[in-house]
Amino acid sequence: MSLDSQINELSELILKHRNAIVFTGAGISTESGIPDYRSPGSGVWEKYDSSIVSIPGFLRDPSQYYEYALEMYPIRSGAKPNNSHLLMAKLEKNKLIEGVITQNVDGLHLAAGSINVHELHGSIRQASCLNCGQIYMMDEIIQRVQEGENPPICKEFENNICQGLIKPTTVFFGEGLPKPPWVASVDKCKDTSLMIVIGSSLQVSPANSLPDIALQSGSELVIVDLLDTPFDTRATLKIQEKAGLVAELLEATLEL
Ligand SMILES: [Zn+2]
Missing domain, CATH: 3.30.1600.10 (SIR2/SIRT2 'Small Domain')
Structure with missing residues (x-):
């Protein structure tokens, strides 16, 4: 499937569900100059x-x-928020997504203006x-x-x-996640009918169990990541592309 048709499909899914939870990892911040x-x-x-x-x-x-x-x-x-972080804030403002769960500790979703943000791994x-x-x-x-x-x-x-x-x-390997963002994230994943993963190869436990919780609650799953993930075969849509390019094309398609 071409990238254009993948973006169209993603756009249709967002408009159909209007309650997506976006789950982000390091890949959304690489274009802000932060190495993954x-x-x-x-x-x-x-x-x-x-x-x-x-x-x-x-x-x-x-x-x-x-x-x-x-x-x-x-x-x-x-680092400064890039167009992917800014689009997430815009989607939330336009009531097209519920909010963002992030594995990142850089604070860039909040800096971009997202309000409903759950920082699973703390903040730097x-x-x-x-x-x-x-x-x-x-x-x-x-x-x-x-x-x-x-x-x-x-x-x-x-x-x-x-x-x-x-x-x-920030949460180190071998340390439990802070409870409040985790509990809120699990609830969000149970309630949502669409989860969009951006820039995470879904390798880190227990954060990578969130897509599983969403899928088991009947949610659809979209993954935007350059790498293969263990969830690719269960996703409605997998876009193997940089977050920044996908955000740019999606913003144009949604005419925000
Ligand atoms: Zn002390």
């Missing part, structure tokens, strides 16, 4: 060992994580002390690391005696 994790050649995990964002890896050598953060944080925190903007729970802004923590404090240690609690390790509030 698994693309051959450019994926973050080709350069870094993904164990640095696992709880055991972080506790074993937090300074290695912060070396990675020194490179990645400025890229993520300085904050960090907290693993000992006392004191919240820090990540900007401050990165600055302290840049000034040589690696790993950064909690100083704010009871006259500097806490000494707990500071970890970003």
Whole structure:
């Protein structure tokens, strides 16, 4: 099927259901200059060992994580929403989608103006002390690391005696997802009759169980991703294309 007919089909599905839940992964933010994790050649995990964002890896050598953060944080925190994020906000405003569930920690859906956003893996903007729970802004923590404090240690609690390790509030491998966005997302997936996955190869558990929940509740599934996913054969439509191009063509077709 040609890309044009795939876009037409996607547009018809959106207009037919008008309650789609959009589920996004790293692939929607690559065109904002944020590298994804698994693309051959450019994926973050080709350069870094993904164990640095696992709880055991972080506790074993937090300074290695912060070396990675020194490179990645400025890229993520300085990124701007691209036309895919902006289209999601527009679709929500026009009551064509219910909202967005995202695996991304870059905050770009909120920055684009989407209101109903569930950030499953937390946000890069904050960090907290693993000992006392004191919240820090990540900007401050990165600055302290840049000034040589690696790993950064909690100083704010009871006259500097806490000494707990500071970890970003983003969800690491081996850590449970924060409950409120997860519970809300499961409810949304049970209620929706159309789920649109954009830029996720659906490899990370438990977030990748959401399409399964939607399908089992009778929802249709559309997947927009450059890579193959384990859900492709169960999808009504699979568009193997960049999110940005699909968003551009879809916006034109929907005449928004
Ligand atoms: Zn502390």
